[in-house]
Amino acid sequence: MANNPRKKNPPEDESKVIPLIKGRRATSYDVARLAGVSQSAVSRCFKPGSSISGKMRERVMKAAKELEYQPNAIARGLITQRSNLVAVLVSGRLNLYYPEVLFKITEELSAAGLRALLFTVDSEDDADMVIEQAWQFQVDGVISASHMSKEQYAVLEKRQIPVVFFNRYFADHPNTVVYCDPSEQVEEVVKQLSDLGHRNASMITGPSANMVSRERARLVETSLKRNGIELISTVQGDFTYESGAAGLQEIQLHGSGAPTVIICVNDMMAMGCMDEARSVLELDVPKDLSIVGFDGIGMSQFSSYELTTIRQPIGRMSESAVRMITERVERPDQSHEKRVFEGAVIPGGSIARAPT
Amino acid sequence: MANNPRKKNPPEDESKVIPLIKGRRATSYDVARLAGVSQSAVSRCFKPGSSISGKMRERVMKAAKELEYQPNAIARGLITQRSNLVAVLVSGRLNLYYPEVLFKITEELSAAGLRALLFTVDSEDDADMVIEQAWQFQVDGVISASHMSKEQYAVLEKRQIPVVFFNRYFADHPNTVVYCDPSEQVEEVVKQLSDLGHRNASMITGPSANMVSRERARLVETSLKRNGIELISTVQGDFTYESGAAGLQEIQLHGSGAPTVIICVNDMMAMGCMDEARSVLELDVPKDLSIVGFDGIGMSQFSSYELTTIRQPIGRMSESAVRMITERVERPDQSHEKRVFEGAVIPGGSIARAPT
DNA sequence: TTTCAATTTGCATTCGAATGCAAAAATGCT
């Protein structure tokens, strides 16, 4: 295969000496020619672990540097069947949890020599599109922190694309998962609330279809019951700040039996709820009303909020997620695994003794 | 070129009928074989604008659907020299401005048939790495909302990779830019401050190396002077919440001649500043101290803050950025262009009449 | 029906790097 067999109609310029047509990027053949070696040698030079003598490596590297040669990841991907791309699926909604996760995952991927192909997914249709795109781009794997239906997952599975779920999973399906289990922390917080004299609580959940929301709600319900706190009412939000604020409006806060604490299944809603309580209902949080969140996003600790919340160890979870993806890329038939992390209570200042 | 010339050692299975080795993804050859046409026909079917008869298209599409065929973007990229990937560079720091921009840009890219390859860049070294990676992955273009030195830009330029700067640019270098010019809004806000009786102000800037910070600072200084407000002091932050809080500590707020308003060159610092004023210094914002920000990020309008700020039209800017990238990909020699957008004042509630 | 143009189709090659295999070179051993 002649690499560059002088196009049929030589455009009068570019004679033998010029190694590189202006603007065209150097290929391994160009480097080989300049170094006086074979293309294979160049290829091996850039592939760690190949059999290459020091002398050869030196010559090639010199030529490569001169031509600013870097291997073409696209061509490499074609032959190796590895794109080094990983699709990362997050929600595009204004929920600071996602950017935090996204950035952490991106860093970890980067450290592992992989690149993040970003997808924002906020509906089933989005997810369908993502799956096709991921397929087209031959991503090595998918890390999903957002919507994905069982059917969609099945498609990826059939196509042998490794998927790691980030803080979500299908209970009745084998899948690879990093997950933060907040059960102990829920108990801890609820017990504390009980000790502080709270007897009535309300909860703001996420969409009922959402597994994380359901799971957290379940834990909260159980813990409340166990600690002698009554769950007066539950309203549904959608994880956004606005829905937290709106949620509070739906809750009857006056009269006997009114809740003295609101538990929100994520921080964004908790912050919305807190702001609503303070600025619209003119309540003092935590004196008049205690509020609890989930996630432990950076912003929840700003001094306007100082939310009492249950943090996920996002850093360690991201690290795990990336490691699991690389493992599954190496050994696709490896059995599925669920790595569970403990949450941690951030004491915050959004809970206090129940008003009398 | 035989596509699938039956591996030398046929593993006793997979005889002639089975069109697809289990797990292998279908290629255009597989589709061609099943449909009884040539590979070129399949290729043309999936390339809009190619010369194909309706009958042929139908046959191919039927076979393609059956095999779940989707063109391989990697292989396509190799031959067309278009990867359909765009590197998006944002800062990984906790500044909600970046996620907002990132998500908007990603959506717009997606609508244009491009995918975002995400890079978080927080130092020159990061940027060096990004440039090499972008080169390796043959990205069609780069949208940079973060650090990039002139030298780094020069490298990309030499390699003919189109770059669009998002809200930053090199003044003494031709470059393609979307930019939000807040000059009128600065004047508007400062005038309002003046009308409210403010005579002394302080400012919290970003790093002095940062062009956006310098530009905003310059505008603020000029406007203050023009409106008879004295700039008592300027302290330097790094665009983060924490640095806004720390910045306020450095400002002498008591005694005659103390500033009655703090202007922060971004919202994150303004929020940090506001929280610090309220919770540590126990000041009433805006009664005791007015605060102004820049960017208009979503969070700045949460009711804990209701920051008076100057918003960038991120949506329209992102749209433009993507359009400019695609234009430059089509016509690399097109002259550079700088699209400037107007800011908009968000009145907010963080400024009030100067205390007496 | 014949002829010519327009459209459709297929052939063969190309993009750039990786890799199995065989040839060549370097090394070790006697």
Place this chain on the structure above:
DNA sequence: AGCATTTTTGCATTCGAATGCAAATTGAAA
């Protein structure tokens, strides 16, 4: 030095889709 090993190197092919060109088909005009 002579021979067997081990290590390097190069050759040729491969990955999957796009495309220039020529052949084949279709359609229109005469």
